[in-house]
Amino acid sequence: MPNFAGKTDMTAFPRLHPDFFRRDAVTVARELLGRTIVRRFESGEEKRFVIVETEAYLGEDDLACHASKGRTPRTEVMYHEGGKIYVYLIYGMYWMLNFVTGGDGHPQAVLIRGVDKVIGSGRVGRLLQLDKSFYGEDLCASNRLWVEDTPVITTFATAPRVGVDYAKEWKDMEWRFIAND
DNA sequence: CAGCCGATCCTT
DNA sequence: AGGATCGGCTGG
Numbered sequence: 001m002p003n004f005a006g007k008t009d010m011t012a013f014p015r016l017h018p019d020f021f022r023r024d025a026v027t028v029a030r031e032l033l034g035r036t037i038v039r040r041f042e043s044g045e046e047k048r049f050v051i052v053e054t055e056a057y058l059g060e061d062d063l064a065c066h067a068s069k070g071r072t073p074r075t076e077v078m079y080h081e082g083g084k085i086y087v088y089l090i091y092g093m094y095w096m097l098n099f100v101t102g103g104d105g106h107p108q109a110v111l112i113r114g115v116d117k118v119i120g121s122g123r124v125g126r127l128l129q130l131d132k133s134f135y136g137e138d139l140c141a142s143n144r145l146w147v148e149d150t151p152v153i154t155t156f157a158t159a160p161r162v163g164v165d166y167a168k169e170w171k172d173m174e175w176r177f178i179a180n181d
Numbered sequence: 182c183a184g185c186c187g188a189t190c191c192t193t
Numbered sequence: 194a195g196g197a198t199c200g201g202c203t204g205g
Contacts, residue, residue, distance in 0.1 A: 055188070064188070074201065091189050092198030098188090111188060122189040163188050 013148040018140050020149075021082030025056035025101040025108035026175055028082070032099070032110060033179045034153035039128050040144045049127070050150065053114030055161045056175040057098075059107055064164035064171065067107035077136045078107035085137040085145065087130055094122035095130035099139065099147070113162070113176070155180040 016035065021028060037049045057065035066088070067075045077086050078100055086098040086109050098109040113121045128145070139146050158174040165171050 057188075066188080069202075072201080088188090089198095089200065090187060092187095092200075094189055096188065113188085120190075126190095161188070166187095 013150050015140060016147045016149050018081070018083040021099060021101050021139070022103055023082070023101060025058045025110050028099070028101040029054040029056035029110040029175065030156070030177050031152050032112075032147075033156055033177055034151055036148040036150040037112070037115065037128070038146050038148055041129065042144075048148075049115035049117060049124075051112060051115055051147075052153070052179040053112075053119060054177045055111040055113055056101075056177075057109050057111065057161075058175070059102075062167070062170050062173075064161055064167035064173075065107070065109075071107075075107060078109050079105055080136075082108075083139050085134050085139060085142075087125070087132065087134045089132070090122070095125035095132075095134075096121050097125055097128065097130060097134075114178075153179040 032051050032054050035051050037051060038046060040046045059065060060067050062068060067078050071079055074088060077084055080100060081104045082101040084100045086100050087095050090096055097112045100109050102108040111121055112124050115124055118124055118127050137145060157178045159176040159178065160172055160174055161176050
């Protein structure tokens with residue numbers, strides 16, 4: 001059982017308010033460091049994972065963002081108000097976990113690249129046992145995946161995002177956030 | 182409709 | 194260095 005600042009009662013940490021996600025993806029990505037993903041499995045077992053690495057994808061202009069392809073069935077949820085889950089399959093094997101951010105009509109998302117137990121976006125999806133049924137899930141209403149308002153980590157490094165060399169000038173934006181050890 | 186390839190990871 | 198594995202996007 002994790003223990004934050006002497007607290008042992010995990011119910012003391014509420015879910016993040018929807019307004020938390022209704023800001024720009026870069027700010028949300030930074031402030032997600034230290035927050036806790038809670039995954040309740042079908043067995044009823046609940047596991048917690050502290051976010052330690054994120055990346056921001058910021059709108060249609062950002063060539064690294066899937067929304068740069070426009071509004072499609074795949075990108076639809078990114079156009080919704082922040083606070084929903086965007087998952088997609090990559091390389092036919094890995095479900096990537098993203099949280100939609102920003103306001104209605106402003107397609108943005110934050111990719112969860114690492115948690116305390118596992119680093120790597122593909123590994124995170126596997127650890128959380130994600131699948132396409134999580135697409136569009138509301139973080140504020142879900143009974144199987146949500147985020148708790150645990151203390152933010154304010155010491156971190158920034159870096160360019162991974163695997164987006166094709167994104168012209170956008171590839172150099174330091175929108176990857178990595179919590180210090 | 183065919184072909185390509187990705188916000189990846191694991192094994193050789 | 195290459196394989197797994199598949200849905201979305203592109204071009205004809």
